[in-house]
Amino acid sequence: MTLRAxxxxxxxxxxDAIVNAANDRLLMGGGVCGAIFRAAGAGALAEACARVAPCPTGQAxxxxxxxxxxRYVIHTVGPVWQGGGAGEPALLAACYRASLALLRAAGGRSVAFPAISTGIFGYPADRATRIAVAAVREDVARHGDLDITxxxxxxxxxDLYRKELAS
Structure with a gap:
């Protein structure tokens, strides 16, 4: 397994795939989502997203x-931070697991993740990185080797990701 930040x-x-921190309607948004749409070709990606939308939180x-x-964009909807008591950690971990499952189903071996939910969804970055790294490590231990960035x-x-990866 290659795991790096x-x-x-x-x-x-x-x-093989990049992950989009998406909204549940898979519409072009701001931040990383907007950048991905612009780079992919907003019209073509919007049409493709319309065919697979909606996407509930924690799914992909x-x-x-x-x-x-x-080759692919994997769209996942992270939780909006509500203080940590509304199931946010489990939903965020589910985003990573669902994304990796789709990568494998498509025959992919390499993927790049953004910091899901840490932008406008307000998830504290230190908590989000801990969940991201743990979920990815657990998934790869169960399902096999991947190149994850x-x-x-x-x-x-x-710095947060490097600290978490070193632990």
Missing amino acids: IQADITTLPV RITPGFALPA FACFDQAML
């Missing part, structure tokens, strides 16, 4: 990557 624009990574859907270097937008997020 890098500071990078997720839309530029040559992996897959579409072609269109103009991206990645956590694509971090900035140095602060990269």
Whole structure:
């Protein structure tokens, strides 16, 4: 298993799939979602998303990557942070497991994740990185080897992932 964190624009990574931190209607949004739509070709990706929407929190859907270097975009809907008592940790872990299941079903071996739910959904980044790394490690231990990248937008997020990966 290759498990790493890098500071990078997720839309530029040559992996089998990138993960989109999506909304439940799989519509173009802001942040990483908007960047993925723009890089893939907003019209084509929007049409593909309309065919597989909606996507409940904790689940995932897959579409072609269109103009991206990645063959696929896996769209997952993370939980909105409500203080931690509304099932957010389990839902966030489910996002990672569902995404990896779709990657495997599509025959993929490499994937790049953004920091799901840490943007406008307000999930505390330190808690989210802990859940992300634990969920991915557990999934790979059960289901087999993959090349997994956590694509971090900035140095602060990269530092959190590197700390978690080292533990």
